Amino acid sequence: MHGCGSCECSGDPGINDAIVNSKVEAVCGGGSSRGRRQRPGEDVVHPLKVSLEDLFTGTTKKLSLSRNVICLKCTGKVSKSGVSMKCSGCQGTGMKVSIIRHLGPSMRQQMQHPCNECKGTGETINDKYRCPQCKGEKVVQEKKVLEVVVEKGMQHGQKITFPGEADEAPDTVTGDIVFVLEQKDRPKFKRKGEYLFYEHTLSLTKALCGFRFVLTHLDGRQLLIKYSNQFKAIDDEGMSIYQRPFMKGKMYIYFTVEFADSFNPDQVKALEAILPPKPSMALTVVFSFVPWVEFEVEFC
Template sequence: MICSLCLCSVGGSSRGRRQRKGEDVVHPLKVTLEDLYLGRSKKLSLSRNVICSKCSGKGSKSGASMKCSGCQGSGMKVSIRQLGPGMIQQMQHACNECRGTGESISDKDRCPQCKGEKVVPEKKVLEVVVEKGMQNNQKITFPGEADEAVFTGDIVFVLQQKEHPRFKRKGDDLFVEHTLSLTEALCGFQFVITHLDGRQLLIKSLPGEVVKPDSFKAVNDEGMPMYRKPFLKGKLYIHFTEMRRKQQAQNEAYDEDDEMPGGAQRVQCAQQ
């Protein structure tokens, strides 16, 4: 799957007095818990600005430029705002005439390829590898892939995990809820959980085990893979919740043919 992204140029001074790294471009990347469990590769199509090859980033045919008359070559303008009696606010912002470059190019001398912009758009496809065990908000960085500058910035993808309908993650551990009836809690249980990779896990109680409400059962090595240690895994915790008495009574009413004298509740464990 190829998604389309647009990297917008943030802009900045290109006056040459002080060279600085271009702006990093940060994008959120939605992933599922299955993606983080199994690992996944995604191809993302993006557009970025690269230095014009025809004018070598000068913006003009002759390679010359003039000092912007609007900002006197500083690339910045200062505006003053009256806030109240004796109170003023001074704000500095990029010059709107030269867009912060401090230079102006005559229309006749503009580069025919970049139209004086000094950069041209370029399409590129990046393959983002989501490794097993990565965390929510973890960053995947592509150095030097942002808008081209003297020192080109990075493209950074920040993982954003979608909420899973059943599993919850805490570090390298997974949590899942399961509701038990009173009979199952007292007499034993056996059920299947479909894991994130599609495997069927058989979960059953030990002989004679009584499960209390709001208790947990840990299954070793069935949690999340550890980042860059995919053969090591955390634990899977099963959180047992007790079925409401009203709900349990409704469910058991279909299975009971005989009634206990006086309407007493009947819990009978099968012989093991």
């Protein structure tokens, strides 16, 4: 929350303080030369799909958006000359009341709705004064290309904000465009913070006879990996770390060995002849006795 006593605008935790302060100033009239109260505009939130590769190496995405901007010809005043009149349909209130039904001699049910003649603005304009550019809509559509910089190491769900780039409207502090990163699933690789997990399946023969394979990393580099027991940890080959461009976490490679469903007796004999002997199956049970200790508890 900010310290403005004259309005009910509240701080938005998702936006940095500087932006909130500029909004608050404008909402409270502090930054407005016209001295009119301005209401805060809506933020526009877009999901932005990115691959794990994008988050590993960083990327820039160009996105074309169309948005409303204040009509430059009439600067949002509807008419060429700035002449507008109170709407006769609603007497300038912007709202109309219609009676739905009579419930009794002195009771009736009524409903309030925005005035259809002035679209709830309370103003109408004579056709001959109407702005030819925006047809009295106060705003026109504009196409804009935004360059979204996805930095190395950013995360699924992280927000990238373009302050004041949402739809413009008269007497409104323009909201922000917010992109929320959505990481697409990636076969083989899983990411957890700064760690990367990679799963590799190999046959029993390869596991027994020694094995190497080429792992193509997220940036296209090829790493020669030698099979070792169950999993392998490699320093500095994990995920890029956000805002530390030269640092990476660990990569963990998990090996899954595919065992054969069954062996025939001859194969079992042959394997037993070359493999280390099986451990004996004798069951050892260890009993342990915990001595009983009594505590004296003092109550204060």
